[in-house]
Amino acid sequence: MTYELSDTPEAALDANGPARHARRLGWxxxxxxxxYFWIIKVLCTTVGETAADLxxxxxxxxLTGVSLLMSALLAVVLVVQFRTAAYRAGVYWLAVALxxxxxxxxxxxxTDNMGVPLETSTTVFAIVLAVVFVVWYRRERTxxxxxxxxxxxxxxxxxxxxxxxxxxxAAGDLVSERMDLGYWLSAVLFALAIGAVxxxxxxxxxxxxxxxxxxxxxxxxxxxxxxxYLSQPTGDGGLGFGVVVxxxxxxxxxxxxxxYLSITRKDVTDRTSGARQAA
Numbered sequence: 001m002t003y004e005l006s007d008t009p010e011a012a013l014d015a016n017g018p019a020r021h022a023r024r025l026g027w028x029x030x031x032x033x034x035x036y037f038w039i040i041k042v043l044c045t046t047v048g049e050t051a052a053d054l055x056x057x058x059x060x061x062x063l064t065g066v067s068l069l070m071s072a073l074l075a076v077v078l079v080v081q082f083r084t085a086a087y088r089a090g091v092y093w094l095a096v097a098l099x100x101x102x103x104x105x106x107x108x109x110x111t112d113n114m115g116v117p118l119e120t121s122t123t124v125f126a127i128v129l130a131v132v133f134v135v136w137y138r139r140e141r142t143x144x145x146x147x148x149x150x151x152x153x154x155x156x157x158x159x160x161x162x163x164x165x166x167x168x169x170a171a172g173d174l175v176s177e178r179m180d181l182g183y184w185l186s187a188v189l190f191a192l193a194i195g196a197v198x199x200x201x202x203x204x205x206x207x208x209x210x211x212x213x214x215x216x217x218x219x220x221x222x223x224x225x226x227x228x229y230l231s232q233p234t235g236d237g238g239l240g241f242g243v244v245v246x247x248x249x250x251x252x253x254x255x256x257x258x259x260y261l262s263i264t265r266k267d268v269t270d271r272t273s274g275a276r277q278a279a
Contacts, residue, residue: 027086031267045223048100054243074098103165118174125167168220183229190222
């Protein structure tokens with residue numbers, strides 16, 4: 001899917017004046033939303049689920065230790081991401097992979113360590129994400145994913161991504177527990193939900209920005225269900241590949257796609273092309 005803007009970059013420039021324009025970069029800091037984007041996003045989500053389980057159970061770090069380690073790694077990668085002047089596939093997708101793990105761990109810590117009910121954490125994450133979007137729009141006059149070309153917009157973007165993973169984790173676990181569908185049927189359910197969003201966007205005119213973010217949230221439980229189905233023992237309804245094999249397999253596919261995109265630059269957009277999509 002490709003997505004247009006609810007508000008144009010040019011409108012944001014007019015509203016914020018020349019000072020805002022002076023801080024704009026020449027390139028969008030995030031990739032064009034193509035089929036490659038969604039494939040890698042789901043794969044990163046799956047890795048986020050299996051990697052969190054792997055580090056927690058196999059490495060003996062415990063939930064708190066894993067959370068601290070992955071948060072520190074994410075902070076380092078985000079510093080590199082913010083320092084780049086343009087979108088770099090390797091840095092961007094490494095940040096997404098790490099933030100998928102951290103978002104999962106935030107939800108797991110609340111549920112497992114603090115005993116917060118999934119209903120509560122799902123509600124809280126939804127409210128926090130809504131606040132991020134409101135403040136983002138009030139500050140920038142756009143929620144465009146085609147014009148992440150200032151430090152402010154990039155900050156809001158990554159905050160939104162973090163809380164979509166946390167929300168997707170909590171909501172996905174809540175649905176899975178309440179409906180008790182099993183891993184495979186849960187994956188089918190979330191895939192159908194994403195399909196419904198696509199139909200609502202293309203056939204019924206659902207706003208492009210909201211279509212993107214709703215689908216982005218839903219890919220989290222979809223990827224987690226796929227990861228659990230592949231990695232969990234057959235007695236628990238999985239295929240029994242284990243978290244190590246599943247993580248390595250998906251990481252290899254992600255690496256191959258990221259290398260391909262780095263070479264072909266099929267997912268790179270500049271500010272001019274982003275403005276054309278807004279028209």
